[in-house]
Amino acid sequence: MTSETPHSAPRTPPAPLVLGTWTAPSDSPGGETPHTVTPLWDQALPASVWRGVLGDVEVRLETEGGPAALWAARDGHRRRLATDLSAEHRVRLGPDGPQWLWVEGPVSTVTWSIETSVQLPPITVVVPTRLREDDALTQAERFARMDCVHEVIVVDQGGTLDSSPDFARLLAQRPSIRLITQPNLGGSGGYARGMLEAAATPHHAVLLSDDDAVLSEESLRRMATFQALASTRTIMGAPLFSAERPDRLIALAEAVRDGDFQWHASDGVRSPIDLGGTTPEQWSFLRRRGEPNYTGWWATLFPPGTTADLGLPAPYFLKWDDAEYGLRATEHGYRHVVLPGTSVHHPPWNAYRTQMSWTAKVLHRNRLATAAAHGAGRGVLASSLLHQAKHILSGHLLTAELWEEGIDAVLEGPEEWLSSDLLEARTRSAAVVKAWNRENALPTDLSPTAAAPLRFPEALLRALVTMVRPDGPPGTVITLPADEVHWRSTLGADAVIVTGEDGTPEAAFAVRGPAMRRAAARTLRSHARLARHWRSLSRQYGRALPQHTTTAAWTALLDAASTDDDPGRK
Structure with a gap:
């Protein structure tokens, strides 16, 4: 009698993990997300940055269209790795490998991927707003359309959205959008309220976004992928571009200096840089000169559980709440990464x-x-x-x-x-x-x-x-x-x-x-007082800040500030 050995069904290999996908921008008007004028920013792979979380791995490149060539850059020099690209090409990210990889030629799509898998958490987006109904409506709808976004929390501090017919229609069409109304407590209060609400789903990553900042779904997905691959808890930021001049890079990685305790670039982006007509071997200004220790909250992605770990923002109303939170995170062992190849477009500030x-x-x-x-x-x-x-x-x-x-x-x-x-x-x-x-x-x-x-x-x-x-x-x-x-x-x-x-x-x-x-006499007196009392002030603020950034402290503050007819507290 012959026995048969059962055979298991062949295993299906895991789908490749996409690091980035670029599609040539359409010429049709009305696009929701601006592209940088140089498509290479969106298309190129910052290989040296990804190597920090991937190690020595092989990256697969897939293209559509052509003919095209694959280029690499390192230390300001470029070299061609392949000509007349086929549909698929592989490149190793070794320790001495390229800093940038990109494709030149009439391609319609470029995709970079690796043979691994990672679970990306759902994302909750927090958007504070005040008296900017059109911006809030557009922003909420933009995020609600993204597959990677589970919920959009709009914190209205102007009291106008709950009576807006357009926003009411959007809420009916998009159940993933939640509107909260509260008094104007500034950016700090808006973000704190949103983070407090988002803490109900601690397994979600949380994106903080301005109501007039435009972040594409592709940029958000790349940020989430990098964050999920990182072995250290990592807060992700996006390079800041001008909404008025989409090829103008305003800021990338930033840090608070120890000496004068002022913001500064931790790379070479000391002032706005026009990327139009440039290629990656010219982007030496992106080379990091120090570790960033905060990210601007025009687009910051926190890993799941950050609020439980670090608390809520300092109750500052606005300004320096993002930097203070970043410093707090750094002291708790978090890293900050602003990922090249992503972008957020924001109206420029005026000093x-x-x-x-x-x-x-x-x-x-x-x-x-x-x-x-x-x-x-x-x-x-x-x-x-x-x-x-x-x-x-x-x-x-x-x-x-x-x-x-x-x-x-x-x-x-x-x-x-x-x-x-x-x-x-x-x-x-x-x-x-x-x-x-x-x-x-x-x-x-x-x-x-x-x-x-x-x-x-x-x-x-x-x-x-x-x-x-x-x-x-x-x-x-x-x-x-x-x-x-x-x-x-x-x-x-x-x-x-x-x-x-x-x-x-x-x-x-x-x-x-x-x-x-x-004015001179007043400032000399005040700075003399600061110098005399600085140690005492450091102790006072060092004790007070942790007490004012807890969930309990912010809940009490929000309850005290909220009015009886505030629908967000009902």
Whole structure:
């Protein structure tokens, strides 16, 4: 009698893990996601970055279209690896392998993959918004269409979306979108509320996004894939591009410097860089010069369980909450990676509108509070004093006054403002701006008398003379677009006219000697007090911040701030 040996069915090999897929952009109008003008940014594989989580593996390249060639770059040099690519090609990512791989030629799709598998967690997206109904509607719908997104939590702090017919229709069509309404607690309060709600699904990754930041599904999937492959808990960020000029890279990896406790690039992206017409061997500015220790919350992906591990944001209203959270994460052993080949497009910021508006107070207050809480030395005080000297000499006396208001808050101690001023932070700061403008604003029909900027020696001498002389009518009047207003461009002027993009005057302010002297005396006194009490302040903020970032603390804060008719708390 013959026995038969049972045979098991042949195993199906696992599907390859896709690291990135690029499809040639369509010429049809109305696309939701901008592409960089150089398609190579979206198409190329940053091999050296992926090698950090993959090791020495073989990458499979698949293309459609052609004919095309495969190129590699390392240390600024390029070489061709293959010509007339077939449908599939394999490249090894060895320790001495390429830093970049890319395809040149008329291809319609490019896909990079490896023979492995990894489970990607569902993603919950948190989007705070205030009085920007169209942006919020577009953003929520964009994320809800993504297959990798499980839920979109929109935190409305303006109270307008719950009465919007368009948003009501979107909620009916997309059950994955959840609307929460609460008072305006700033970006910190919006993100904290969303993170608190997202903690109900601790196995989800959590993406924090601005309501006007555009992140493609492909970028988000690449970020999630890299994060899932990393052996160390990793917070992912996306390179920041200009929404107005999609080929302009604004920022990549960033860190807070130890010495002066200020943001800076941890790569070579010191100022915006136009990538149009460039190829990867020219991208040496992306080489890391230090470890990033935070990511901007215009698009940050947290791994599952981050909130339970690290807590919630510092109750700062806005500014420095993302950097403080990143520093906290770094201290807990997290890594920060901003992945080349991904991108988030955001309207560019204007330094003038930040520094000469109410936000300047909370920005400087939060920087000093974060520095104190994280044990920074007195280098941050020297940096603060130096910048105040620049503000005063260049006539940016509103900025100087707002910074002094922030310094006063820090000196009062955390229990005087941390958490308790969220509902009033904007109003109080705006009152300072209103009072200053009432005393110092000039009519915008002044006639310019000099081109800006003045030569530096002359400008510095004029500023010093202005500082010591009595008040008088402006002699040197300059006109500048808002984008060009900084300390160097206004140094030496008696009056500054600020124009919009079309050249129309928007504001004008005087630079008066008596006001400069009062500002200088005030800042010398405040910085002397900071220096004397810095160790004590460090202990106070170091103890207070962990107490104010817990789930219990934020829940109590949100309950106290919420109104009876707040549907988000029902």
